[in-house]
Amino acid sequence: MCQTQYRFKKDPCSCANNNEVDVEHISIKWEVCFQLRMLIGSATLRCKMLTQTDKIQLDVRDLAIRSVSINGKDCDYRIAPSVYTFFGSKMKIYIPNELQKEGLTLNVTINYSTSPDATALQWMKKDQTVDKKAPYLFSQCQAIHARSIVPCMDTPSVKTTYEAEVTVPAGLTCLMSAISEGSKGDEEKTTFFYKQPVAIPSYLIAIVAGLLEKRDISPRCAVWAEPSVVDKAHWEFSETEDILATAEEIAGEYIWGRYDMVCLPNSFPFGGMENPCLIAHSWSGNLVTNSSWESFWLNEGFTTFIERKICGRLVSESYRQFMSFNGWTNSLIPAVYEQFAPTHQFTKLIQDHTNVDPDVAFSCVPYEKGSALLFYLEQLLGGPEIFEEYLRNYIKTFAHKAIDSNTWKKHLYEYFHDKKEILDGVNWQGWFYAVGMPPNKPVYDETMVKDCENLLQKWLEAGENEVDKMTVDEYKNMQPLQQIEFLSQLRQHETPIEHYKLDAINKLYQLNESENCEILLQWIRLCIKAKWDPIIEKALKFVETQGRMKYARPVYR
The missing domain is CATH 2.60.40.1730 (tricorn interacting facor f3 domain)
Incomplete structure (x- = not known):
């Protein structure tokens, strides 16, 4: 299987004659x-x-x-x-x-x-910026x-x-x-x-052009932002050097020289990815690149997988497992069953983009399905330590190159040549080309998931005379992603949460004051579902200041 010769396929989204x-x-x-x-x-x-x-x-x-x-x-x-x-x-x-x-x-x-x-360009008038002193330009x-x-x-x-x-x-x-x-x-x-x-x-x-100031984080890392928010941005990204150093332990040397970040105005509609994810792209995507958007998972699946490994090193292995479980449950399943449908072509890992706008095909499927495949292979092939050695070899082998999925698979077989029987047992057709959910689900450690479920049950079972006895400790001791998962589970409960419980939750956890956009999004959606009037002002302010579709669209819906 690994010796099969594949013909390179031209990128259907470009007219380039790069073969000539x-x-x-x-x-x-x-x-x-x-x-x-x-x-x-x-x-x-x-x-x-x-x-x-x-x-x-x-x-x-x-x-x-x-x-x-x-x-x-x-x-x-x-x-x-x-x-x-x-x-x-x-x-x-x-x-x-x-x-x-x-x-x-x-x-x-x-x-x-x-x-x-x-x-590719977003032109902003000065009134659309944070400081409202000069116009702003950025590209995507x-x-x-x-x-x-x-x-x-x-x-x-x-x-x-x-x-x-x-x-x-x-x-x-x-x-x-x-x-x-x-x-x-x-x-x-x-x-x-x-x-x-x-x-x-x-x-x-x-390109970015505007009224910007710089703050150094380390000799190779810095953050740029508008003057009124640059110090806050510096504090927010103060751990960047530690994250970058951890990423190097996993993926190899950082070859780009500097790692500078720009905090764009709130009107930015696309991406400001979380820092570990953005850093992981320095290897998967930027250094080793998918040769066409049909194999987008080679960029994003690997990036998501490496991002979670970075977080696992910085927090705990249980947290990496929780992030992966969360991605399967709260991102991949909704994408397959709600954003698309289980029979939709865009739920495939490898897609056909003939006469297709890649932006229309965009979803979390390449991220989560691709990451799940790598997690599944890691478990099949000997565990994290062995798979990280492979990961570094993969990046070293294809650094500065663009590859497709068949090239990746061929290298996987060559690296694990002594485990050919195991690889032959993988349902490659199902993982690569089948619509819907993957053919196999990795085995996740659900310890941190159960913490969320336990807190959920306490709130669901609490009566009107009991909510005031709830303490902040369980929620406070959770990782942010756990807090998001807890609020998401509350929102997904079949019947809307009672208003007295929302009053108590907000008072105890100070959710209206949260500066974490993901937490605030889940809180607003939870309250809107329950038709809790006190959230209206907060929700309006949220959509007025958050230009990202990821945050604005669910609130409007």
């Missing part, structure tokens, strides 16, 4: 124009000819192209819109006859500007939105280094997903210089 041309480096020059909501400038792509061809095919979306040149000479190009608008357009650049040779390096310069509606290129800010081979199967010169109004700071090389400017404008020496997929190109 390799984009090795991108040099970006942008001016950030807040009034126009545009990035204006150029991108120079250093392309290596892998074979003789007459074209370079790039992904673009709503870009206003002014000119294209190869090695300094203007050349012809054509832009053809895709039948599916979410794919943008195919930009075909025609290579002069004398340059259509294998092995040549071409410098392709494209002068262009982005659209005010570029899907995953999954296929980099094409709306730079002409590129917008597929994770292509990795490239990049450098950037970005000019912003004086007084503002520009940050990018690269190493800073300083800045220069005058009274009107400041230009920032960045260089990313490690090849990355296009979706990791990122």
Whole structure:
């Protein structure tokens, strides 16, 4: 089984001819124009000819192209819109006859500007920021939105280094997903210089511009935020260096140089992932990358698995087990049975994205189903210590590469060559391609789950004269994820919780004052289900200040 040869499948979400041309480096020059909501400038792509061809095919979306040149000479190009608008357009650049040779390096310069509606960019007026003193810009290129800010081979199967010169109004700071090389400017404008020496997929190109201040956490870690909240952010992320060091013990050396974070305004609609998860991406996703979004689980399943290992080291193995159980119960099951349906194609681990927008297919399935597969394999193949050795070998083997699921499976068989019979017993067809829940459930230690259930029962059984006798200790001694699970179980109880109990719970646990968004979300949803009027003001304030769909959507529903 492990010797089977697989044909590499082209990314269906990109028109790139990366089998003929390799984009090795991108040099970006942008001016950030807040009034126009545009990035204006150029991108120079250093392309290596892998074979003789007459074209370079790039992904673009709503870009206003002014000119294209190869090695300094203007050349012809054509832009053809895709039948599916979410794919943008195919930009075909025609290579002069004398340059259509294998092995040549071409410098392709494209002068262009982005659209005010570029899907990768969020432009915020100063009133939408925390301090309300200056406008703000940030990008979100995953999954296929980099094409709306730079002409590129917008597929994770292509990795490239990049450098950037970005000019912003004086007084503002520009940050990018690269190493800073300083800045220069005058009274009107400041230009920032960045260089990313490690090849990355296009979706990791990122920009932030706004009124920002920095606080160092350690020699290699720092946090940026608006001035009024930067000290709070510094306190919130003070353990980052410890988390990063723990991640290195599990996954190997951190090769990116610096680990800087940006706390975005509350209106950010997508992601601020929890810190261990974000750190874990430095190995799974950023270093070893899925070659297409059809195998997204190679990014997110591994990241979730490593994240929980980090938390297990920092807290306890029981906590890792609880996190994994919680992911299966409170994320994967609802995704399969509520967000989709058990027969839906997007509940597969490996999906077919032919003519599919990856954003539409997005869910927790790749995260939780992928992590469950790795947890299941860890138990089959000898336990955490043995599997962590494999994990480090996997990352070392495929560092700086993009792979698909079959390549991963082949390496798994090669590494555990002495356990072929065990691996042959895995229902690979069911794990990879079957819809619905996985064919096997890992065995989880449910000790911490029972603590939540015990507290739940106490509240369910407490009468009106007994709630005042409840103490804060059990709840206070729980990990935050346990507190979230307890509130989630209360919310999922068949009949709404009585108002006198909600009064007592809020008084005892001070939930209305919680600054943990996950806890507050569960509390608000619990109270809305019970039609507890005192939550209305808190719920309205919550959705007004939380732009993330993860938090706002469940409250509205």
